Amino acid sequence: MRPGRPGGSGRPGRPGWRELAELVRAPAALSVPGDVVAGAAAAGRLGPRTAGLAGSSVLLYWAGMAANDWADRHLDAVERPERPIPSGRITPETALGIAAGLTAAGVAVAGLAGGRRALAVAVPLAGTVWAYDLRLKNTPAGPAAMAACRALDVLLGASGGRLRKAWLPAATVFAHTYTVTALSRAEVHGGTPELPAATLAGTAVVAVSAAVGRRKHWYIPAGLAAWYAHRYGKPQVTALDKPTAENIRASVGAGILNLPTLQGALTARAGAPLTGIAVAAAAPLARQLSKRLSPT
Numbered sequence: 001m002r003p004g005r006p007g008g009s010g011r012p013g014r015p016g017w018r019e020l021a022e023l024v025r026a027p028a029a030l031s032v033p034g035d036v037v038a039g040a041a042a043a044g045r046l047g048p049r050t051a052g053l054a055g056s057s058v059l060l061y062w063a064g065m066a067a068n069d070w071a072d073r074h075l076d077a078v079e080r081p082e083r084p085i086p087s088g089r090i091t092p093e094t095a096l097g098i099a100a101g102l103t104a105a106g107v108a109v110a111g112l113a114g115g116r117r118a119l120a121v122a123v124p125l126a127g128t129v130w131a132y133d134l135r136l137k138n139t140p141a142g143p144a145a146m147a148a149c150r151a152l153d154v155l156l157g158a159s160g161g162r163l164r165k166a167w168l169p170a171a172t173v174f175a176h177t178y179t180v181t182a183l184s185r186a187e188v189h190g191g192t193p194e195l196p197a198a199t200l201a202g203t204a205v206v207a208v209s210a211a212v213g214r215r216k217h218w219y220i221p222a223g224l225a226a227w228y229a230h231r232y233g234k235p236q237v238t239a240l241d242k243p244t245a246e247n248i249r250a251s252v253g254a255g256i257l258n259l260p261t262l263q264g265a266l267t268a269r270a271g272a273p274l275t276g277i278a279v280a281a282a283a284p285l286a287r288q289l290s291k292r293l294s295p296t
Contacts, residue, residue, distance in 0.1 A: 015090045018293075023069055023084045023095060024062035024102075027289035028256050032061045034263025034279040035150060035173060039157030041270035042166040050157060052113025056122060057153050059106030064129040064149070066099035071133045079188050103130070110156065118159045125152040143181040150177040168209070169266040176206045176262055180255035183239075187249040196239040196251065203233050210265040220273040224265035224280050231258040231283070256295045257286045 015023070033054035040050045069076065069085050070092055077086040084090040103126050110122035128149050136145040151174040158166035179199035186195055211225035235254045239247040264280025286295070 015084065015094065019084050019089045020098070021293050023090055023098065024065040025293070025295050026062075027286050027293050028065075028295035029058050029061055030282040030286040030289070031256055031259040031263075031295075032058050032153065034260045034267070034282065035153035036157030037275060037279050038169040038173070038263045038266040038270070039154035039166045040161075041157075041267045041272045041275065042154075042169050043158035043161030043163065044165070045158060045161040046272060046275065049113050049160065052109060053118060053156055053159070056106045056110035056113060056118075057156060059102050059109060060122070060126055060129060060153075063099045063102035063106060063126070064133060066095050066102065067130060067133040068137075070095040070099060071137070114156075114159050118156060121152055121156045121159045125149060125156060128152060142185075143178045146181040147174040147177040150174060168213075169263075169270070172206055172209050172262070172266060173259075175202060175209075176255070176259065179203060179206075180252055183236075183248055183255065184252045186243070186245070187252050188245055190245040191239075191243045191248055193240050193243050196236045196243060196248070199251070200233060200236045200240060203229060203236065206262065210262055210269060213269060216271075217268065217273045220276060221265040221269040224261055224268060224276060227280075228258055228261040228265060231261065253290065253295055257290055258283050260286065 020026075036050060036054040036057050037046070040046045040053070069083060073085045073092055073095075076083045081087060085092055085095055107119065107122050107126055110118045114122075128145060132142065132145040132149060136142050151170040154170040154173050155163055155166055158170075179202045183191075183195065183199055185191075207225045207229035210228070211222040232251075232254045235247065235251040239251050260282040261280045264276040264278075264283075266276070267279050268276030
């Protein structure tokens with residue numbers, strides 16, 4: 001692809017909004033604030049600070065996406081030449097600078113919004129993001145490292161309260177993220193039926209853990225968890241029958257885009273049903289945006 005696509009700057013090394021959006025997987029960022037909200041709801045810390053911590057989380061997520069593309073630039077030149085760096089629309093130096101700048105901004109916003117207790121989570125979160133991108137992604141520890149990023153994201157929302165109260169949503173989001181990351185390893189070349197079979201079983205356990213446990217307004221988390229299981233489980237069933245790269249990739253996209261529904265269920269389960277519904281509403285919006293920009 002040539003520099004200067006519609007929506008871009010038209011100058012090599014000077015990316016426009018579309019190039020930047022592709023680099024950081026902009027639509028997928030809608031799956032991020034719900035982590036913080038679910039953690040804050042579980043710890044009884046929902047409030048004005050939650051918005052600031054959610055903003056910090058988005059910045060760190062975008063930093064991770066930019067760092068990922070910088071680290072994978074040589075592999076992407078072979079497997080995904082349309083990506084911003086191998087296509088020449090963003091230089092490696094620019095991508096690395098964006099990743100570093102977003103990381104610094106994310107940590108700073110966490111400190112401003114939540115003080116030292118938020119920094120105590122944000123700094124390890126940023127470190128884990130970079131460790132995954134630079135060292136751990138292609139190792140056996142890769143899925144667990146990515147899942148740990150999301151679990152820390154949940155705990156970031158709970159910072160300032162009792163973190164132990166947020167262990168269930170953190171563990172649930174960890175398990176979901178593990179399934180998505182495991183699937184993503186086969187989204188280029190395809191896999192075997194055993195992979196979607198295992199992740200589908202994990203999805204069922206995740207949905208049940210998000211649905212049960214609260215008596216008042218129980219039908220809200222139960223309904224959201226069921227919807228999450230349907231939207232994420234359906235493409236996995238297709239991949240189970242035919243584990244092609246295309247079907248695996250569709251499952252990965254569904255796992256990313258429907259995470260807000262799971263986060264909404266966890267938020268409602270913690271006693272904030274209306275907030276949970278609002279969080280889940282990000283899922284259909286993310287699906288619409290993904291038609292223009294890939295979330296994977």
